[in-house]
Amino acid sequence: GAVVSQHPSRVICKSGTSVKIECRSLDFQATTMFWYRQFPKKSLMLMATSNEGSKATYEQGVEKDKFLINHASLTLSTLTVTSAHPEDSSFYICSIKSTDTQYFGPGTRLTVL
């Protein structure tokens, strides 16, 4: 399967600052990547679909101005949490799509103080 990395693995920031999370496909050219959010002891919630070279598609209820997604190349998608607040604290996971399967990154733990 495809190998996906995320950076950073953990980040702590102050309320009001912006945080950028990178998702990289290490061995596969990914035209589509997905960003998920996971609350403690809960399942994954799809936030948006990132498409290389075009705008991301956001799920209902996800603020696109708050969660900025950029998919500038076939191996990199970034999620920027703008003006972060404590309620944005969560585990963020990206995935890439290879034919009919998604392969997930190791996740990024965001804590907003």
Place this chain on the structure above:
Amino acid sequence: AQSVTQLDSHVSVSEGTPVLLRCNYSSSYSPSLFWYVQHPNKGLQLLLKYTSAATLVKGINGFEAEFKKSETSFHLTKPSAHMSDAAEYFCVVTVGNYGQNFVFGPGTRLSVLP
């Protein structure tokens, strides 16, 4: 629309005993089904997948699952649990060949007792 039910939020077994994690799905079309495992503070690892080929699917680490259309089930099994199997397990359904629209089950936490 697709949906996934994982009947047990928590399963506890003793090391060396069989594991059964239940998954039922709802889909209007022929589904693809997946099992993923998530260890604490980690991403999801693909265990196995069913995509309309053999109904009995073998995965990594000794896990297997059987697709039963008549029962709309895709239960995950392993003959003998190991301590390292303790984790969260997610059943996923999707339709079509595009790997999008993954619908996740709520997850089952597997505990393995010594």
